[in-house]
Amino acid sequence: MTPGSEPRGRAAVLGAGSWGTTLAAHLAGRGFQTRLWDADRPNLERIRADQENRKYLPGIALPDSLEVIFDLAETLEGAALVVWAVPSVALRDVARAARAHLPENALEACATKGLEPTGDDGRAHRMSQVLEAELGERERAVLVGPSHAEEVSRGIPTSIVAAARRIEWAEAVQQAFFAPRFRVYAQDDLIGVELGSALKNVIALAAGIGDGLGYGDNSKGALLTRGLAEMSRLGCAAGGRRETFYGLSGVGDLITTAISRHSRNRRVGEELARGKSLASILADLGQVAEGVHTAPAALALAAELGVETPITREVCAVLLEGKSAQDALADLLSRDPKRES
Numbered sequence: 001m002t003p004g005s006e007p008r009g010r011a012a013v014l015g016a017g018s019w020g021t022t023l024a025a026h027l028a029g030r031g032f033q034t035r036l037w038d039a040d041r042p043n044l045e046r047i048r049a050d051q052e053n054r055k056y057l058p059g060i061a062l063p064d065s066l067e068v069i070f071d072l073a074e075t076l077e078g079a080a081l082v083v084w085a086v087p088s089v090a091l092r093d094v095a096r097a098a099r100a101h102l103p104e105n106a107l108e109a110c111a112t113k114g115l116e117p118t119g120d121d122g123r124a125h126r127m128s129q130v131l132e133a134e135l136g137e138r139e140r141a142v143l144v145g146p147s148h149a150e151e152v153s154r155g156i157p158t159s160i161v162a163a164a165r166r167i168e169w170a171e172a173v174q175q176a177f178f179a180p181r182f183r184v185y186a187q188d189d190l191i192g193v194e195l196g197s198a199l200k201n202v203i204a205l206a207a208g209i210g211d212g213l214g215y216g217d218n219s220k221g222a223l224l225t226r227g228l229a230e231m232s233r234l235g236c237a238a239g240g241r242r243e244t245f246y247g248l249s250g251v252g253d254l255i256t257t258a259i260s261r262h263s264r265n266r267r268v269g270e271e272l273a274r275g276k277s278l279a280s281i282l283a284d285l286g287q288v289a290e291g292v293h294t295a296p297a298a299l300a301l302a303a304e305l306g307v308e309t310p311i312t313r314e315v316c317a318v319l320l321e322g323k324s325a326q327d328a329l330a331d332l333l334s335r336d337p338k339r340e341s
């Protein structure tokens with residue numbers, strides 16, 4: 001038995017996409033008796049038969065001890081740790097379905113990044129707010145940061161953040177997941193961490209648009225810097241701490257997402273700039289690109305808080321109003337001269 005892989009009780013991972021599958025394999029390797037569930041039963045059957053998730057995580061053999069379970073209640077039975085890893089648009093429904101089966105004292109880790117698209121109240125909700133509204137205040141932390149599944153699943157060193165209002169909850173999640181090649185830092189700025197990890201996807205869409213237009217390193221450096229300023233301006237107005245945006249869940253995740261070949265959000269922006277329609281890009285992608293949902297929610301949050309977010313505004317215009325990438329960039333660049341800070 002390798003250090004850190006001693007038996008630790010049961011873990012339930014909800015969402016068998018690339019990230020849920022990666023985290024489930026990680027927890028199984030850490031000694032948790034891990035069960036993986038998803039709403040896509042045919043794919044669960046294939047994962048069970050192949051002991052590999054060829055649809056979302058091809059080429060990664062899953063540990064024999066990892067169980068694939070079709071029934072949500074059975075997945076959650078006796079779980080000491082519950083991991084939320086479904087896309088943001090599905091989180092509320094999955095939380096509702098899980099409510100009656102969630103063990104009383106289970107520790108929860110939310111690995112979903114994003115803002116829930118605004119509902120009837122016109123407000124954007126962070127993932128922890130969705131879970132709290134559906135399940136109440138419980139021992140729970142979000143687990144986010146620069147962590148592409150394609151790399152974590154191959155043991156490439158990665159550092160992320162566990163964040164909760166109470167630091168001891170963040171530390172409990174840190175302890176559950178921490179490994180030498182998967183370093184987890186604890187944080188108590190829940191708002192700052194959640195907003196950083198959600199808003200960076202919007203800036204990554206803009207970075208992809210720049211790539212698609214053939215812009216270079218100067219433009220990307222400028223965009224990421226101004227994007228970070230925009231993220232922290234909005235995040236601080238919402239109650240986050242400025243320094244959090246200079247940490248792993250802010251600038252760390254922003255850099256990774258905006259330059260990576262693995263980043264779906266960057267790729268969506270790139271293809272939009274090349275003239276492809278959003279619907280056909282998403283159909284070809286076949287996986288979630290959270291920035292597409294987060295962008296309008298972020299714009300609504302900015303309007304509510306009276307914060308200027310020019311990059312987010314232009315990304316929304318390209319995504320939702322059919323504005324061309326060229327026009328969006330031209331409007332962004334023709335704004336009045338500003339002071340840097």
Ligand SMILES: NC(=O)c1ccc[n+]([C@@H]2O[C@H](COP(=O)([O-])OP(=O)(O)OC[C@H]3O[C@@H](n4cnc5c(N)ncnc54)[C@H](O)[C@@H]3O)[C@@H](O)[C@H]2O)c1
Pocket residue numbers: 015016017018019020038039040056085086087088090093094111112113114147148149150286287288290
């Ligand atoms: N992939 C990564 O590298 C990565 C890293 C960190 C965080 N995340 C975050 O994790 C979340 C999931 O991302 P992913 O990359 O695994 O997505 P994915 O597109 O690979 O998979 C999504 C999974 O969710 C399932 N799903 C969709 N609707 C559902 C529902 N209503 N009920 C149950 N399951 C449902 C799908 O069947 C699919 O298995 C996102 O918020 C993403 O931002 C992903």
